[in-house]
Structures are given as C-alpha cells and as structure tokens.
Amino acid sequence: MPLLTQNKRIERVTSTAELFSKHPHLKERAQQFVSRSPEAVDTKQLLYVQQRECAATTPADNSVSILGSDDATTCHIVVLRHTGSGATCLAHCDGSSTWTEVPLIVSAVTSRSNPAKEGRLELHLVGGFDDDRSTSHSLSLSILAAFQKQKEEIQLETCCITGESSLYETLTERFCPSSGVNVKTGQVFPASFTCRGPAEELRSARTFSGAEMVEVYDSSRELVKIDPCRWTPNNDMAFWLSQDDETILQYLSTSPHAEPPHFVHHIKSTIQFLLDHPTADGLFPGGQPQLYRRAEDGRWKRA
Template sequence: MPLLSQNKRIERVNSTAELFSRFPHLKDGAQQFVSRTAEPVDPKHLLYIQQREFAVTTPADNSVSILGSDDATTCHLVVLRHTGSGVTCLAHCDGSSTWTEVPLIINAVTSSSSSSTVKDGRLELHLVGGFDDDRRISHSLSLNILAAFHKQKEEIHLETCCITDMNDVIKEGIHRPVVYGIGVNVKTGHVFPASFTCRGPAEELRSARTFSGGEMVEVYDSARELVKIDPCRWTPNEDMAFWLTQDDETILQYLSTSPYAEPPHFVHHIKSTIQFLLEHPTADALFPDDQPQFYSRMEDGRWKRV
C-alpha cells in the first residue's frame, strides 16, 4: 500500500524539495513545527531512545508517558502510531540499515495493535530530523526513509514531515538543524520538539553498543514495563585510547557526520563512551549467563536495574 498524505498517494520523489512542492501542507506543518520552543521533558515520565534504538508502548503504560530522543543532526527521528489502539513507536535512525529498520518499526506497532480490543484506526507517521548538510547525508536518509515506508504493504499516513531543508537554519554562516530532539506523548499521540536532561538508563552501555556497530534494537518490554538491554558484543580495542588525547576539533572532524552542527555535549559523550569501552574490553561481564539487563521504574521516577 502507498504512503499517503491527506489521503493522497505520495509517489516516489527525487528530492525533499519536490515532496514539499507537491504537498505544500506538509511544508506549512514543518514551518509550524520548527517555530515551537523545545519542551523540557521530566525524566520521571520519560523513556529515552538512543541512536539505533526503538521502543513501543501503549497508552495503558504506567511507567512511561513520553518516548523521546535527541542529538539528531543528520539522523532522523521516526514516530509511528496506530490511532485506534494508541500503540506508539519512536525510533532513532541514522541510515545504517533503513530498509530493514522500517519493517521492524511497522511490525512492532501492528503486532501490538492486533492484540488490542480496538481494531479501527490507521497508522500515522511523523518524521523529524536532518538538515541541509554539505555532504547531503540528511537528504539521502530522508528519501530512503520515505521510500522504505512507501514499499510496505500497510497503508501509512504521513502527518508530520519536518526533515532536511525544512529543519535547517543558518547560524554564523553554518547550516544546523532547528529541531534536534522530539518527544511523543503515548497517551495522546502529541509530537513536539523536546529537550532532555536524562538519557538513561545505562546510557554508556547503550552508546557503546551503537559505537561498536550494533544494529537497530528494541529496548523496551511494554508488557512488563521494563527497559531491556539484550546481550551485545564488541572486541577489545586499546587503540581507541588515542581519541581521549585529542582536542575537540579533531574528534568532531573524524567521528561526526556533521562536525559543525553537533550539540555542545557531543565530544564529552564520545569520550565517555570510549572510556566505557576501554574499561570493559568485552561485554561478557556485563551480561552474566548471557542474560539481558532489565531496568524497572522506581517510585521516585528513576530507572533501577532489577
């Protein structure tokens, strides 16, 4: 089935400019979206999604009210929601494997929705991320994500499309994203620009998995309301210590897809991830008996390992 907007089929496009030219209401919606101030999200209600992760939950979840993610420069943040069941997914896609990631996202929502007593409704899609970067990484990812959703058998309605050229601003002569992060209220389906002070639980472990080449994974068991981190693998690499001695500019140039557009904490995040990998040359001891790590929401709102 096709990707739709206002019940009109979205054919394959060769550029995001062509998409917004054909569907000016999407352009208007993107302009409204970037004009909004990022809302700070209370960590007590948040499940934070890191790069190459996704999570799915329902309005009945007592532990999570907001799914959120940020630090998206060339990356895209994808929200898919079934309007009948309220089942909601948020994914942080970096282009590493778009054509396999999109079916994972759709299956996660449709399988959870099929078990719901509410059958009526439709799948609604919200895309936010990217900017007009010099290497056009954002542009390619935008087109690939749209094409991947277009190829699925399900009928999907594109509601928000704040991507690439519509999420771009020039500051001091440098292109940057306007919106770096979003949240989605799983009770209402409201999608909004967002900022976060907490990116856990197990922030460094999850970052290490992605930094070491891990593929897209689901990080939440909504039936048990537990964050679930499956066993992952990496090999010892003492050469990484080299990066801890480098200045910020060098790290940005070599370890970022968009060195002039990264948020201020990017270098610290990279160094803390590398330090974690050096302190844990393999992940074996982090997953005793090859079992996942689980985290439960405590009464004070923190995630605690269980």
C-alpha cells in the same frame, strides 16, 4: 499499500524539495514544528531512545508516558502511531539499515494494536539538515521509500526533515533536531531532555561498536531491556581521549558544524567505557540481558 498524506498518495520523489513542492502543507507543518520551543520532558515520564534504537508501547503503560530522542543532526527520528489503539513506536535512524529498520518499526506498532480497533497509522519524521555530503538527504529519501514499500496504509502527518528541519540558515549555529511523543495523547513535539538513561554509556557503546537497531523496551512487563552485545577490544581508541574538540568533531561526526555542545563529552565517555570494558561479557552475567524497572522515585533502576 502507498504512503499517503491528506489521503493522497505520495509518489516517489528524487528530492525533499520535490516532496515539499508537491505537498506544500507538509512544509507549512514543518515550519510550525521548528518554530516551537522545545518542551522540557519530566524524566519520571520519559523513556529516552538512543541512536539505532526503537521503543514502543501503548497508552495503558504505567511506566512510560513520553518516548523521546534528540541529536538528530544527520539522523532522523521516526514516530509511528496507530490512532485507534494508541500503540506508538519511536526510533532513531542513522541510515545503517533503513530497509530492515522500517519493517521493525511498523511491526512494533501493529503487533500492539487490536485489529478490531478502528484507526489509521500516522507517521512523523523529524531530523536531518543539508550537510555537505548529502547524508541527511539520502536518508530522508530512503526512509520515505521504505515506508512506501510497506503493506500497511500509512499517513504522513509531520515531515520536518532535510531542508525544513533546521531553525538556522547557516552552519555557524549549532542545532539539535529533537522529538518527543506523548503516548497517551499522540502529540508530537520538539523536546529537551536532562536524562538519556538508563545505562546510557552501555547503550552508546553498543551503537558505537556497529550494532544494528534493536527494540529496547518490553512494554508487556514495562521493562527497559538491553540484550547482550559484543565488541572487540581496541586500545587504539585511547588516542581520541587526548584530542581536542575540533579534531573529534572533524573525524568522529557526520555533521561537525552542527553537533550539540555535549557531543564531544558523549564520544569521550563512550570510548572510556569501551576501554574500561574491553569485552561486554562481564556486563551480562550468564548471558542474560540487563533489565531496568521504573522505581517509586521515577528513576530507572536495575531490576
């Protein structure tokens, strides 16, 4: 089935500029989106989604009201929601395996939707900017093409991506495309987060080591689930801990001029975690996943 917007088919395009030219309402909506100030998200309602992760749930969830992610400089945040069931998935895509990730996102929503419920699938895309290597632009086109290949009919509602996702005209300013989605209401909005857990460093280490996208939430049990993963010991990484910020930005970022202020600290803490845990075996006793449940104080606690 085709990818649609305002019930009109979106044909394959060769650039995001062509997309916005053919569908100017998408550009207007993108400009409206970035003009809004980010909303601070209450940690007690949030499930934060890291790079190369996705999470899905429904309005019946008593532990999660908001799915959110940020730091989408060359990455894209993808939100797919069924208006009838309210089933919602948020993913943070970096282009590592778009053609397998998009079906995973669609399946996460359709599997949680009652076929008898009337409604439609609505898509929201946020992230990317016009970087020198066109990394974002290529990802934008790949995501659009992958959704066009799905058998389900999907309506593109928000397209705040490469060319329209930045509040800034130059790369001298740092920006941080972000998005949250209220699972109860379906509202998609710019968001800010003070917590990126649970198990932030472990999840970051998994991605840093090259793992594929995974679904990190079991909505039926309302548990964050981190499955066993593997990485190879590499003491050479210690080299980066002594490097200055500019060096790390230059060599370990796809967008060195656009990263948020906490990027270098995040990279160094992830590397230190990998050095402290040369293998992941001890983090998953008996080969079992790490599980986290929402505690009475609103924090995620090890189950």
